Amino acid sequence: MATATSQTLRFPSVSASASLSLSSKLPLSSAFSVSLRPRRRPLLLLVSAALDAKPTVLVAEKLGEAGLKLLKDFANVDCSYNLSPEELCTKISLCDALIVRSGTKVTREVFESSAGRLKVVGRAGVGIDNVDLAAATEHGCLVVNAPTANTVAAAEHGIALLAAMARNVAQADASVKAGKWQRSKYVGVSLVGKTLAVLGFGKVGSEVARRAKGLGMNVIAHDPYAAADRARAIGVELVSFDEAICSADFISLHMPLTAATSKILNDETFAKMKKGVRIVNVARGGVIDEDALVRALDSGIVAQAALDVFTEEPPPKDSKLIMHELVTATPHLGASTMEAQEGVAIEIAEAVVGALNGELAATAVNAPMVPSEVLTELKPFVDLAEKLGRLAVQLVAGGSGVKTVKVTYATARAPDDLDTRLLRAMITKGLIEPISSVFVNLVNADFTAKQRGVRITEERVILDGSPENPLEFIQVQIANVESRFASAISDSGEIKVEGRVKDGIPHLTKVGSFEVDVSLEGSIILCRQVDQPGMIGKVGSILGEENVNVSFMSVGRIAPRKQAVMAIGVDEQPSKDSLKRIGEVPAVEEFVFLKL
Ligand SMILES: NC(=O)c1ccc[n+]([C@@H]2O[C@H](COP(=O)([O-])OP(=O)(O)OC[C@H]3O[C@@H](n4cnc5c(N)ncnc54)[C@H](O)[C@@H]3O)[C@@H](O)[C@H]2O)c1
Numbered sequence: 001m002a003t004a005t006s007q008t009l010r011f012p013s014v015s016a017s018a019s020l021s022l023s024s025k026l027p028l029s030s031a032f033s034v035s036l037r038p039r040r041r042p043l044l045l046l047v048s049a050a051l052d053a054k055p056t057v058l059v060a061e062k063l064g065e066a067g068l069k070l071l072k073d074f075a076n077v078d079c080s081y082n083l084s085p086e087e088l089c090t091k092i093s094l095c096d097a098l099i100v101r102s103g104t105k106v107t108r109e110v111f112e113s114s115a116g117r118l119k120v121v122g123r124a125g126v127g128i129d130n131v132d133l134a135a136a137t138e139h140g141c142l143v144v145n146a147p148t149a150n151t152v153a154a155a156e157h158g159i160a161l162l163a164a165m166a167r168n169v170a171q172a173d174a175s176v177k178a179g180k181w182q183r184s185k186y187v188g189v190s191l192v193g194k195t196l197a198v199l200g201f202g203k204v205g206s207e208v209a210r211r212a213k214g215l216g217m218n219v220i221a222h223d224p225y226a227a228a229d230r231a232r233a234i235g236v237e238l239v240s241f242d243e244a245i246c247s248a249d250f251i252s253l254h255m256p257l258t259a260a261t262s263k264i265l266n267d268e269t270f271a272k273m274k275k276g277v278r279i280v281n282v283a284r285g286g287v288i289d290e291d292a293l294v295r296a297l298d299s300g301i302v303a304q305a306a307l308d309v310f311t312e313e314p315p316p317k318d319s320k321l322i323m324h325e326l327v328t329a330t331p332h333l334g335a336s337t338m339e340a341q342e343g344v345a346i347e348i349a350e351a352v353v354g355a356l357n358g359e360l361a362a363t364a365v366n367a368p369m370v371p372s373e374v375l376t377e378l379k380p381f382v383d384l385a386e387k388l389g390r391l392a393v394q395l396v397a398g399g400s401g402v403k404t405v406k407v408t409y410a411t412a413r414a415p416d417d418l419d420t421r422l423l424r425a426m427i428t429k430g431l432i433e434p435i436s437s438v439f440v441n442l443v444n445a446d447f448t449a450k451q452r453g454v455r456i457t458e459e460r461v462i463l464d465g466s467p468e469n470p471l472e473f474i475q476v477q478i479a480n481v482e483s484r485f486a487s488a489i490s491d492s493g494e495i496k497v498e499g500r501v502k503d504g505i506p507h508l509t510k511v512g513s514f515e516v517d518v519s520l521e522g523s524i525i526l527c528r529q530v531d532q533p534g535m536i537g538k539v540g541s542i543l544g545e546e547n548v549n550v551s552f553m554s555v556g557r558i559a560p561r562k563q564a565v566m567a568i569g570v571d572e573q574p575s576k577d578s579l580k581r582i583g584e585v586p587a588v589e590e591f592v593f594l595k596l
């Protein structure tokens with residue numbers, strides 16, 4: 001089939017109702033603005049449509065006042081601390097957001113119990129090992145954290161433990177309070193000139209390193225993902241894991257708890273250490289095999305340990321590790337300064353409010369971060385992407401099964417300059433939501449597509465011209481399916497729809513091999529007909545008789561008096577009877593009604 005030309009008619013109205021010009025149409029979603037008020041159509045639909053009322057935020061652990069105030073200005077805030085897992089699961093079905101620290105386990109059951117209402121989990125701190133990220137993602141729930149506000153507090157606590165351990169401060173204090181005066185028992189070791197190995201050279205690790213340098217220590221670090229020049233800039237050498245642990249007098253742990261770091265200090269690694277090494281842990285208890293540490297302390301390999309974090313928190317009362325006289329323990333106090341808690345509370349409240357407003361938080365943990373200027377620029381294309389997905393899937397004939405989707409982006413931009421993750425997510429949303437009960441957003445789009453066996457490939461067509469406009473057009477093709485509207489099948493055999501943004505409004509510009517031009521608002525009727533005079537009038541008057549407002553009409557044809565595809569934008573859904581009558585117009589060969 002040859003590619004057709006298109007002829008566009010702007011239809012003020014063919015119905016009996018008042019005319020509707022383009023400029024008087026509904027505005028596009030205002031999802032990209034930063035107002036703190038709930039809106040009807042947030043960009044990523046993180047909030048359910050029912051959220052015209054205030055959302056509800058459950059704060060399950062103590063949060064600084066400034067953060068609570070921010071939340072209360074925007075939402076109903078339920079501060080319920082020390083909930084049992086069962087109580088949390090019961091409450092969560094009434095909440096749109098949940099804020100926790102490290103003391104609450106946000107398990108798969110929590111997401112399941114929320115029955116889709118929970119849209120954001122805010123972790124008021126760094127570590128997200130207490131949140132089941134896979135379950136959050138599967139349920140389309142965004143997880144955000146507050147990664148920066150407690151860095152200094154944690155680093156200061158690490159240094160406090162280092163010095164207190166070296167000088168037996170806690171043990172000596174307890175001894176004095178017990179009425180003893182044991183000066184020779186509590187002779188310590190000096191820090192100056194000693195080698196400190198920092199394991200995990202991220203935010204906290206690098207701040208610990210900086211402070212330890214100030215104490216005259218020789219600092220080395222191991223971090224497979226850290227940049228050597230950043231370490232060098234503060235006089236720290238990055239070394240291998242074995243070199244770090246073998247040469248250190250002190251080891252300070254600052255990596256996240258992951259499958260790779262779990263029990264990274266164990267019998268085998270303790271055996272490689274210098275006899276008399278001292279360990280500080282303000283990261284996560286699980287990075288140390290705690291039974292192995294007790295053995296290493298008993299055998300003298302490890303002279304002392306200072307621990308703020310434990311595998312089980314609070315640890316069992318009879319824990320051999322806690323009771324060990326060579327261990328200094330604090331109850332996960334790393335982030336607990338007044339300053340850090342106020343900072344964390346504000347950081348997380350802003351992130352949660354932003355997410356409930358449909359914005360993407362810069363601290364999203366389970367979704368790509370898309371900077372706000374990129375969001376603003378892509379706004380009309382995001383809308384276009386979703387609508388093309390929605391149209392394409394409605395063109396598939398029942399029983400065909402969508403498996404292979406190809407998306408083509410035509411752009412004058414260099415690949416690095418166009419982030420398509422958001423567009424792909426919205427195409428996925430458009431493809432999947434009309435045919436399932438699944439709620440799709442940027443968080444779970446890839447997961448949902450994979451789970452449903454839909455393979456989405458992306459291709460860029462690089463165009464000459466000005467890269468000012470992010471995209472010329474987006475094309476969505478569904479392969480290996482039959483169509484309810486045969487004309488939507490392109491020459492190469494796929495269902496094909498293509499769209500562009502014109503004056504900020506998404507337009508459908510191609511169906512199969514036919515060029516059309518209809519603004520993607522309201523719904524669309526596609527008709528294939530034998531091109532002849534009077535067709536627009538005939539179809540228009542059927543719709544007009546029923547007071548269905550036509551916003552846009554466009555005819556794409558192969559050649560005069562041959563086949564043509566007419567695309568009609570309608571504001572209301574025509575009745576079955578009107579659609580039947582359109583189908584009965586003699587020149588109409590096939591037609592389809594598509595909801596946007
Ligand atoms: N005790 C507390 O109250 C407290 C407070 C803040 C942070 N933390 C914990 O401290 C840790 C670090 O926090 P952060 O803010 O510095 O995080 P971060 O993400 O900035 O730094 C973590 C670093 O660990 C590195 N890393 C990852 N895998 C590693 C491996 N196998 N070996 C060595 N390094 C590895 C990463 O590359 C990264 O540079 C986290 O576990 C966090 O939960 C605890």
Ligand SMILES: O=C(O)[C@H](O)COP(=O)(O)O
Nearest residue numbers: 101102124125126127335
């Ligand atoms: O990961 C963190 O941010 C720290 O471990 C702090 O945890 P907390 O918020 O429970 O004090």
